[in-house]
Amino acid sequence: MTVKITDRAFDPYQEIQAYQNARTANIGAAGASSIFIGTMRDFNDGVGVTGMTLDYYPGMTEKQLEKIVTEAQSLWPVIDSLVIHRVGDILPHESIVLVAVWSSHRGDAFDATRYIMEALKSTVPFWKKERLVTEGERWVAHNTSGYKAG
Amino acid sequence: MTVKITDRAFDPYQEIQAYQNARTANIGAAGASSIFIGTMRDFNDGVGVTGMTLDYYPGMTEKQLEKIVTEAQSLWPVIDSLVIHRVGDILPHESIVLVAVWSSHRGDAFDATRYIMEALKSTVPFWKKERLVTEGERWVAHNTSGYKAG
Amino acid sequence: MSIKVFYFASLKDHVGRSEDDLTYTCLLTVKEVWTHVNADTALPGNTLAAVNMEYVEFDDMVNDGDVVAFFPPVTGG
Amino acid sequence: MSIKVFYFASLKDHVGRSEDDLTYTCLLTVKEVWTHVNADTALPGNTLAAVNMEYVEFDDMVNDGDVVAFFPPVTGG
Numbered sequence: 001m002t003v004k005i006t007d008r009a010f011d012p013y014q015e016i017q018a019y020q021n022a023r024t025a026n027i028g029a030a031g032a033s034s035i036f037i038g039t040m041r042d043f044n045d046g047v048g049v050t051g052m053t054l055d056y057y058p059g060m061t062e063k064q065l066e067k068i069v070t071e072a073q074s075l076w077p078v079i080d081s082l083v084i085h086r087v088g089d090i091l092p093h094e095s096i097v098l099v100a101v102w103s104s105h106r107g108d109a110f111d112a113t114r115y116i117m118e119a120l121k122s123t124v125p126f127w128k129k130e131r132l133v134t135e136g137e138r139w140v141a142h143n144t145s146g147y148k149a150g
Numbered sequence: 151m152t153v154k155i156t157d158r159a160f161d162p163y164q165e166i167q168a169y170q171n172a173r174t175a176n177i178g179a180a181g182a183s184s185i186f187i188g189t190m191r192d193f194n195d196g197v198g199v200t201g202m203t204l205d206y207y208p209g210m211t212e213k214q215l216e217k218i219v220t221e222a223q224s225l226w227p228v229i230d231s232l233v234i235h236r237v238g239d240i241l242p243h244e245s246i247v248l249v250a251v252w253s254s255h256r257g258d259a260f261d262a263t264r265y266i267m268e269a270l271k272s273t274v275p276f277w278k279k280e281r282l283v284t285e286g287e288r289w290v291a292h293n294t295s296g297y298k299a300g
Numbered sequence: 301m302s303i304k305v306f307y308f309a310s311l312k313d314h315v316g317r318s319e320d321d322l323t324y325t326c327l328l329t330v331k332e333v334w335t336h337v338n339a340d341t342a343l344p345g346n347t348l349a350a351v352n353m354e355y356v357e358f359d360d361m362v363n364d365g366d367v368v369a370f371f372p373p374v375t376g377g
Numbered sequence: 378m379s380i381k382v383f384y385f386a387s388l389k390d391h392v393g394r395s396e397d398d399l400t401y402t403c404l405l406t407v408k409e410v411w412t413h414v415n416a417d418t419a420l421p422g423n424t425l426a427a428v429n430m431e432y433v434e435f436d437d438m439v440n441d442g443d444v445v446a447f448f449p450p451v452t453g454g
Contacts, residue, residue, distance in 0.1 A: 013163035029193075035185040036256065038454050043179075054453065055386050057446060060430035085453060097454050106186065106377075107296040110264050117256060117454060123432070126453025127386035139387040140452040142423075146257040188377050204376065205309050207369060210353035235376060247377050256454075267377060273355070275369075276376025277309035289310040290375040292346075 001073060001081050003065045005056065007088035012037045012098040019082045019100070030079045030102035034109035036117050042092035044140070048133030054087045054096070057125040061085075068119035072101070075115065076108040083116060085126065118146050151223060151231050153215045155206065157238035162187045162248040169232045169250070180229045180252035184259035186267050192242035194290070198283030202240045207275040211235075218269035222251070225265065226258040233266065235276065268296050301325070301364035305337055308371035315341055331358040333368050346373050378402070378441035382414055385448035392418055408435040410445050423450050 002019065016035065043049055069081055084098040099116045103109040121143040128140040152169065166185065190202055219231055234248040249266045253259040271293040278290040305320040312318050320337040328336070330349045349356050350369040362368060382397040389395050397414040405413070407426045426433050427446040439445060 013167055017163055029191060031189055031191040033185075033187040033189065035183075035187070036260070037183040037185070038256065039181055039183065041179065041181040041254070056453070057383070057385055057427075057430070057448070060427055060446065063430050104191070105294075105296070106188065106267060107298065110186070110260070110267075110296065114260050117260075121451075121454040123451065124453055125385065125427075125448060125451050127449065128452045129386070139390075139449070142450040143452050143454065144255075146255070146260065148257065206376070207306070207308055207350075207353070207371070210350055210369065213353050271374070271377040273374065274376055275308065275350075275371060275374050277372065278375045279309070289313075289372070292373040293375050293377065 001066075001069055002083070003062060003069060004082075004084045005058075005062060005065075005087055006084060007086070009091075009094050010084060010086065010098070012084070012095050015084055015098060016082065016100050019080075023080060026079050026102065029104060032103045032106040032109040034101050034103075034106070034113040036097070036099045036113050037095055038097040038117075040090050040092050040094050040096055044130060047135075049092065049130045050133055051092070051131040052090045053129045053131075054090060055127040055129065056085075056087045061087075061125045064124045065120065068116055068123065071119070072112040072115045076103065076112040077105075078103050078108065078112050081112065081116070083120075085120070085124075087126070114146070121146065151216075151219055152233070153212060153219060154232075154234045155208075155212060155215075155237055156234060157236070159241075159244050160234060160236065160248070162234070162245050165234055165248060166232065166250050169230075173230060176229050176252065179254060182253050182256040182259040184251050184253075184256070184263040186247070186249045186263050187245055188247040188267075190240050190242050190244050190246055194280060197285075199242065199280045200283055201242070201281040203279045203281075204237045204240060204246070205277040205279065206237045211237075211275050214274045215270065218266055218273065221269070222262040222265045226253065226262040227255075228253050228258065228262050231262065231266070233270075235270075235274075237276070264296070271296065301328075301362075303328070303333060303362055303364075304367045305333060306367065306369040308369065310372045311344065311347060311370055314344065328362050329359050330356055330362060330368060333362055334358075334370060343370075344372070347371070348373065378405075380405070380410055380439055380441075381444045382410060383444065383446040385446065387449045388421065388424060388447055391421065405439050406436050407433055407439060407445060410439055411435075411447060420447075421449070424448070425450065 303322040380399040
């Protein structure tokens with residue numbers, strides 16, 4: 001299990017491959033990899049967005065991320081997991097978050113990945129401030145549930 | 151939407167990146183990418199496996215794959231999707247299947263990816279024959295449900 | 301009428317052939333196609349059937365020129 | 378006792394500061410910490426609170442040396 005916060009742009013696919021290559025012993029057992037990548041869009045709520053700043057609470061953010069990944073690993077038989085979250089100034093099309101879960105069976109990998117994403121979205125201290133094409137900046141008010149439509 | 155059957159080893163991450171690079175127009179709208187990768191394990195049901203042959207029904211396999219991806223795209227607002235499935239002789243640690251779904255919102259990406267995987271596992275004509283460390287070859291009898299434990 | 305029949309995977313091993321050609325004058329169901337080309341081999345209970353690459357039920361009718369396929373539960377992914 | 382207080386994101390903008398130091402002699406709840414350092418600013422209804430980097434309720438007690446944080450609903454991912 002690895003949790004990383006980074007203020008630099010990262011390539012999620014390179015990160016996954018590097019992580020797998022460093023842990024070859026596990027690969028033979030992991031039949032299923034479930035991956036989620038959140039990318040910065042160039043619009044939100046109908047308004048063009050030119051960039052974003054991701055604020056966080058150093059210390060608590062890492063602590064809460066590790067907590068939810070540990071919870072996921074206790075709820076499902078996860079072989080390994082990798083979570084990377086961007087902070088600082090972000091441009092459209094850059095990756096914000098990567099969650100990767102390796103498991104023997106696909107159901108566990110899907111469930112754990114989604115659990116981590118929903119817990120991250122609702123409990124881990126990150127805050128987005130968007131720079132708008134039209135009207136300066138705005139803090140994003142709240143995240144919506146990923147289990148409901150919309 | 152792209153569906154591919156291949157008898158050669160493929161790198162799922164290179165495939166995803168090449169696919170995204172060829173479709174840059176969509177990327178700004180896709181905040182969420184959900185990816186599933188099925189990899190050949192080196193054991194199954196407690197027995198060591200040295201390799202596998204994946205049989206399929208040329209024509210019907212592609213047709214059924216396209217059908218389930220089209221169904222997923224009608225059930226959820228999917229921006230794009232990529233499915234690659236290996237056939238022929240496969241070695242442990244090689245990728246068997248890749249499902250990638252791009253959507254504006256994570257819930258749709260998760261739901262569509264899982265739908266495609268479950269439909270693929272239960273309806274698309276592929277058959278695995280495992281080469282065992284101990285006792286020759288055996289056809290895999292059936293897939294289990296990815297929504298149930300185990 | 302003329303029907304092409306294919307077998308896949310463990311069912312191919314079971315019947316010992318990968319395909320059959322069936323020429324017949326009466327209307328046939330999918331189940332009857334099996335019976336005509338496999339008189340000595342009972343249809344395994346979990347067999348699936350397709351006509352022209354779409355899943356069918358065993359009491360569906362086949363037409364002249366149809367391609368019928370029999371195969372075991374699928375195990376891809 | 379001595380309490381460190383942090384504000385994040387829109388709440389930092391709202392109170393106009395990123396942190397406060399509070400020295401006090403009585404027992405305090407989290408809610409009372411807010412009231413002491415923000416006498417003129419009502420606590421926004423959706424505010425979350427943490428003590429020593431763990432989520433707490435507003436009627437939980439704080440201890441000497443605790444770090445209290447107030448922030449709006451999180452919007453990461």
